[in-house]
Amino acid sequence: MAMIKIGTRGSKLALWQANYFASLLQDNDMESEIKIIKTKGDVAKNLSFDKIEGKGFFTKEIEDALLNKTIDVAVHSLKDLPTQSPEGLVTAGLSDRANPSDILLINPESFENDQPFKLRKNAVVGTSSQRRKGLIKYYRPDVGIKDIRGNVPTRIKKLREKEFDAIIIARAGVDRIDADLTKLETLTLNPREFVPAPGQGIVAFQTREENIELRKTLGKLTDKKLIETTNVERRILQQMGGGCHMPLGAYCVKDNNGYLHVWACFAEDWKHPLRFVQYSASTDHELAETIVKKLKNDTTI
Numbered sequence: 001m002a003m004i005k006i007g008t009r010g011s012k013l014a015l016w017q018a019n020y021f022a023s024l025l026q027d028n029d030m031e032s033e034i035k036i037i038k039t040k041g042d043v044a045k046n047l048s049f050d051k052i053e054g055k056g057f058f059t060k061e062i063e064d065a066l067l068n069k070t071i072d073v074a075v076h077s078l079k080d081l082p083t084q085s086p087e088g089l090v091t092a093g094l095s096d097r098a099n100p101s102d103i104l105l106i107n108p109e110s111f112e113n114d115q116p117f118k119l120r121k122n123a124v125v126g127t128s129s130q131r132r133k134g135l136i137k138y139y140r141p142d143v144g145i146k147d148i149r150g151n152v153p154t155r156i157k158k159l160r161e162k163e164f165d166a167i168i169i170a171r172a173g174v175d176r177i178d179a180d181l182t183k184l185e186t187l188t189l190n191p192r193e194f195v196p197a198p199g200q201g202i203v204a205f206q207t208r209e210e211n212i213e214l215r216k217t218l219g220k221l222t223d224k225k226l227i228e229t230t231n232v233e234r235r236i237l238q239q240m241g242g243g244c245h246m247p248l249g250a251y252c253v254k255d256n257n258g259y260l261h262v263w264a265c266f267a268e269d270w271k272h273p274l275r276f277v278q279y280s281a282s283t284d285h286e287l288a289e290t291i292v293k294k295l296k297n298d299t300t301i
Contacts (some may be wrong), residue, residue: 003031004214007062007071010036011151016176017203018075020095024221035071037062041080063089066208073214074206078199078230081206083238088209093218094226095203098172099188100196100251102132105156106185110165116140118187123165126158132168134247134270135194152179159184172201192278195249195265198233202226228284229254235288236264240295247274250291260284266295 004025008018015034022032041058058080065071066089078094085091104117104125112120117140119125125136126148133145146164148155152173159167171188174181205218229252236250249265264277277294281287 003033004073005071006032006034007037007065007074008034009039009058009062012177013077013152013173014075017077017095020176020203021073021075021205028217028221030217035065037065037071063206066206069208072207072211073218076204076206078202078204078234079197081199081204083234085206089206090209090215091204092207092215093205094222094230095205096223097226097230098175098201100201101171101191102168102189102194102196102200103171103174104166104168104187104189105159105181106166106187107159107162107164108183108185111185117189118185119143119166126155126164126167127169129168129197130270131195131197131247131249131265134267134272134274135249135265136168137270138274139194152177156180156184170196170200191251192263195251195263195276198237198248198250199230200251202230225254229260232260232262232284232288232291236262236291236295239288239292240266258282260287262287262291264291264295 006018008014018034025032039058039061062074066074110120124144128147232252233250247267247270252262261280265274267274
């Protein structure tokens, strides 16, 4: 197979993901090179994440490069990838799942051990995710919310500069780039309570539908059990209308006995009360559909 051209965003985390994928190819005796592509989400720094995540703002330009055949594989954070690929493209592989949890990073002077989430009363928390806003306000109604933009190191820098008492970001991103958290208090949030975004902690490998040989290779790299649980999360996202304009979390795991367990949350707006669902089943048949009906409070089930 010829040299595989990998398309990615240029942030430290995105480059980690691209290099991780390149190492997987190398382990399979395949050579690759990385091409950095700027997306609308990288350029539109005046928009908060709740306006742009999940609607292709971090993926469209990379997908266009795939369709134009200037790259062979696009590497995305799965939670940024719309549930419907453009015609001619497929998500052909997934990474192993890193820790799917969110993590709360707290300035030491705002840390109070006897308070929920270890946050002082009326603390200001930085996040632009509707889901995270809704969840932190659900558990700590007293805190203030302030939008934050930038990659992981930039957001941590803003926290250190006292723009916030705390920030909430994905644990996987912090771990993957080995972010400097010295002198910050940290609290990893239980994904069964502080429900993560669908697909959080997973890297997706997207290619052209016509590239059968490469699709087979990418498929071999993927844990089949992960495909099953991720599909449940992504179907919930799709059937709820997709995107980040609503607070929506979905997390699915499969136990050693083959049972699937799902935790999900949803509200029309982050200022509205969240509805939580926990449901288990022996099969994924109609599982996402059942969760969606419960999230919508559909009494017909």
